[in-house]
Amino acid sequence: MRKITALTLFVAALTTGHVLLPVSLAADDAETIESCIRTQSQSQQSTYECIGRASRSCMEKPGGDTTAGMSQCLTSETAVWDQMLNDDYQKLLAALSEKGADQTRKAQRLWVQMRDVDCELAYVIYEGGTIARPTAANCRLDRTATRALQIRQWRELANYE
Numbered sequence: 312m313r314k315i316t317a318l319t320l321f322v323a324a325l326t327t328g329h330v331l332l333p334v335s336l337a338a339d340d341a342e343t344i345e346s347c348i349r350t351q352s353q354s355q356q357s358t359y360e361c362i363g364r365a366s367r368s369c370m371e372k373p374g375g376d377t378t379a380g381m382s383q384c385l386t387s388e389t390a391v392w393d394q395m396l397n398d399d400y401q402k403l404l405a406a407l408s409e410k411g412a413d414q415t416r417k418a419q420r421l422w423v424q425m426r427d428v429d430c431e432l433a434y435v436i437y438e439g440g441t442i443a444r445p446t447a448a449n450c451r452l453d454r455t456a457t458r459a460l461q462i463r464q465w466r467e468l469a470n471y472e
Contacts, residue, residue, distance in 0.1 A: 340365040340391040362456040365391065378441045385448035389455050396459035399466045406469035415465075426454040 347361035369375050369384035400419065404412045430450035437443035 340369075340388050341394070343368070344388070344391055344395070358460055359457065362392075362453060362460075363388070366452065378445055381445040382448045385445060385452050389448070389452040392452065392456040392459045396455060396462055399459065399463045403462060403466040403469055406466065411469075422458060426451065426458070430454065 343365045344361055347364050348358050350356075351358045351360055366381075366384040366388040369387065370381055372380075374380040375384055400415075404415060407415060430447050433446035433450060434443045437446065
C-alpha cells in the first residue's frame with residue numbers, strides 16, 4: 312500500500328489544478344482504529360463500534376460531505392481494515408494445522424467473492440446514480456472491517472494457550 316503524504320497531495324493539487332478532497336491519511340486512520348479497538352477491548356465493549364470511526368472524522372472535513380469525498384474517506388478507512396485483515400489472516404494461517412489453514416483459505420476466497428458481489432449491488436439498485444458509489448464504498452468498509460475483526464478473534468483464539 313502506497314502511503315499518501317501531505318507533500319504528495321500538495322504536488323498533485325499544484326500539477327493538476329484540482330481541489331483536494333479530504334484525504335484521511337492511512338497512518339492516522341490506522342492509529343485511530345487500533346486505539347479504538349484497544350479502548351473498546353479494555354472496557355469489554357464491542358470493537359465493532361470502531362467501524363467507520365476514521366471515515367466519519369474524514370467526512371467532517373471540508374469536502375468530505377460530497378459524493379467523491381465520502382467515497383474517498385470510506386475507501387481510505389477500508390484500506391486500513393483490509394491491511395489489518397491480511398496481517399491477522401497470515402498470522403491465523405501460521406497458527407493452524409494444515410487442514411485448518413486449508414479450510415480457512417477456502418472460506419476466505421468465498422468471503423471475498425460474497426463481499427464483492429454483495430457490495431456491487433449498490434450500482435444495480437441505484438442504477439449508477441450518485442449515491443451508488445458511497446453506498447458501495449460503505450458496504451465494502453462494513454464487510455471488510457467486520458471480517459477483519461472476525462479474523463482477529465480467530466487468530467487470538469488459535470494462539471490461546
